[in-house]
Amino acid sequence: MKNIKTMTMEWTGNSLVLIDQRYLPLEEKYVECRNYLDVANSIKDMVVRGAPAIGATAAFGFVLGAKEFSHLSDKNLFLNKLDEVKNSLSKTRPTAVNLFWALNRMDKVLKDSFQNEETNDLVKTLEEEALKIAYEDIEINKQIGKNGETLLNDGDTVLTHCNAGALATVDYGTALGVIRAAVENGKDIQVYADETRPYLQGARLTVWELVKSGIKTTLITDNMAGWVMKQGKINAIIVGADRIARNGDVANKIGTYSVAVLAKRHGIPFYVAAPLSTIDIETKDGEGIPIEERNHNEVRFCHKTRLVPDDVNIYNPAFDVTPNELVTAIITEKKVLRSPYEKNIMEVVTL
Numbered sequence: 001m002k003n004i005k006t007m008t009m010e011w012t013g014n015s016l017v018l019i020d021q022r023y024l025p026l027e028e029k030y031v032e033c034r035n036y037l038d039v040a041n042s043i044k045d046m047v048v049r050g051a052p053a054i055g056a057t058a059a060f061g062f063v064l065g066a067k068e069f070s071h072l073s074d075k076n077l078f079l080n081k082l083d084e085v086k087n088s089l090s091k092t093r094p095t096a097v098n099l100f101w102a103l104n105r106m107d108k109v110l111k112d113s114f115q116n117e118e119t120n121d122l123v124k125t126l127e128e129e130a131l132k133i134a135y136e137d138i139e140i141n142k143q144i145g146k147n148g149e150t151l152l153n154d155g156d157t158v159l160t161h162c163n164a165g166a167l168a169t170v171d172y173g174t175a176l177g178v179i180r181a182a183v184e185n186g187k188d189i190q191v192y193a194d195e196t197r198p199y200l201q202g203a204r205l206t207v208w209e210l211v212k213s214g215i216k217t218t219l220i221t222d223n224m225a226g227w228v229m230k231q232g233k234i235n236a237i238i239v240g241a242d243r244i245a246r247n248g249d250v251a252n253k254i255g256t257y258s259v260a261v262l263a264k265r266h267g268i269p270f271y272v273a274a275p276l277s278t279i280d281i282e283t284k285d286g287e288g289i290p291i292e293e294r295n296h297n298e299v300r301f302c303h304k305t306r307l308v309p310d311d312v313n314i315y316n317p318a319f320d321v322t323p324n325e326l327v328t329a330i331i332t333e334k335k336v337l338r339s340p341y342e343k344n345i346m347e348v349v350t351l
């Protein structure tokens, strides 16, 4: 398979180059990951973020680990080393289930091919699998876009929270993919982007990539969302997801829950766009989803400006859970799922 190069990432064959999302939109810098620890640090430090992008990045991290230890003549030692690689990549971010999904997929390919292949061939097989995950992600997002765009009408204004765009995936995006697909289909769609405190993925990333794509975008602060809904400016809400439980509860960027509650109050459809790899059928409901708590400096500072002294108590959950009854539909690559979620989710994942 050909090496891949998108706005978010490039696999060169020996390294993974990531656009450094911490500096966007003011600076376009890149980080070159030459080994699996570079990859683990890039995920942890948010050089790359967004559930599907994290998954694909981790898969390439697994390949870099395999390359690093391919000199070991003892194949079992090689296997043990790859267990360590998987372990350290899996400790980077706890909520986005695509991370574990991608690592398990890589691990399965390794175990399935282990008896019949020499180490060098195993490395090639793993590289092929990581590229497959990356290419598939783009196709899946386009399919999510096609399925979701039918829910939007010409002239609609969509509100989104965080960044579930090209930057959060290998390319094209999930929530923003639906908007892209509607625009590509000739519909006139405008977007309101929540800034998404504290990390400002909406202000810094969503606005950047939508403007770059020529999509009309208006930035609002998070606390304006209710008022723009009340004013009748919003026809639909579309967000991404980090993990969807078996019953359809959705973990996504902190603030998503508030948007869903506001949407209900104003009778606005609240859609979640996500690949099936974001659905975690092992987790019964939202209670079981681990919520990452991040560094307090993300709240203490607003983009490098200190807001409060060090001794102020801070709470910084990076995600929240929106209960399924607030979700109008979940847009996947297979179909648009509606309530009853558990039944419909189980049907689609076992198809």
Ligand SMILES: CSC[C@@H](O)[C@@H](O)C(=O)COP(=O)(O)O
Residues within 6 Å of the ligand: 049, 050, 051, 052, 096, 161, 162, 163, 164, 165, 168, 169, 173, 174, 175, 201, 239, 240, 241, 242, 252, 253, 254, 318
């Ligand atoms: C297609 S990305 C879906 C989600 O991962 C996205 O909405 C989100 O919450 C990202 O959080 P982040 O902390 O920036 O990784």
